[in-house]
Amino acid sequence: ARCSVTDDIQVHVVNSLPFPELTLHCASKDNDLGYYNTTQNFDFHWRFCDSYLGVTLFFCHLTWGDKNVAFDVYTSKNRELCLRGMCNWEARPDGIYFAGGIPPVSPVNFKKMYDWKNNV
Numbered sequence: 866a867r868c869s870v871t872d873d874i875q876v877h878v879v880n881s882l883p884f885p886e887l888t889l890h891c892a893s894k895d896n897d898l899g900y901y902n903t904t905q906n907f908d909f910h911w912r913f914c915d916s917y918l919g920v921t922l923f924f925c926h927l928t929w930g931d932k933n934v935a936f937d938v939y940t941s942k943n944r945e946l947c948l949r950g951m952c953n954w955e956a957r958p959d960g961i962y963f964a965g966g967i968p969p970v971s972p973v974n975f976k977k978m979y980d981w982k983n984n985v
Contacts, residue, residue, distance in 0.1 A: 868914035874921075876938050876952045877910040877968060882929055887956055891925040891938065915941055927956055932981035934961055 867873050880887040880903045889909055891898045901909055915921050919941040926935040937943075939952050946952070948965035955962045955975055962975035 867912070871915040871917055872944060872950050873912060874915055874939060874944070874947060874950045874952065875910060875912045876923060876947075876954070877908055878925055878927075878938065878954045879909075879956070880905055880907045881955050881957050883958070885930050888928040889925055891923060893921065893923045896923075915944060925954070927961070928984075929956065929981070931984050933984055934979050934981050936961060936979050 878889060878891065882905060884905075886902045886904055887907075888900060888902050890900045891909070891911075896913075898911060903909060913921070921939065921941045922937060923939045924935060924937045927933060938954055939947065946963070946965050949967055951965060951967050953964045953966065953968055953970050953975070960977050960981060961979040963978045964970040964975040966974070
C-alpha cells in the first residue's frame with residue numbers, strides 16, 4: 866500500500882454524456898488537478914492518501930453545454946461511502962450519480978446525487 870497510516874483513496878469521474886464535451890475541474894485545498902475537456906466515456910481519476918487528521922476534501926465543478934454542477938467528490942467524514950477506498954462518480958444527462966466499490970460497478974448500483982443547474 867502507498868499510504869502508511871491512512872486509507873488509500875481513488876476517485877473516478879466518468880463522462881457518460883453525449884456531445885458537447887464535459888469540462889471538469891477538480892481540486893482540494895492543496896491540490897488543483899486542473900481543467901479537462903472530456904469526451905464520452907472518459908474516466909478522469911486520481912488517488913491520494915486520506916489526511917491523518919481526517920480533513921481531506923476534494924470537489925469537482927462540471928460544465929456541460931448550458932449546464933453545470935459543483936459537488937464534493939470525497940470528504941474524510943464520508944469515507945465509508947467509498948467502498949474499498951473507491952469513489953465512483955458518473956455524469957449522465959439527467960444528473961450526477963455515485964457508487965462505491967471497485968470499478969467497473971454495475972450501472973444499477975449508482976444512485977443519483979445531484980441535478981444539473983442551468984448556467985446563469
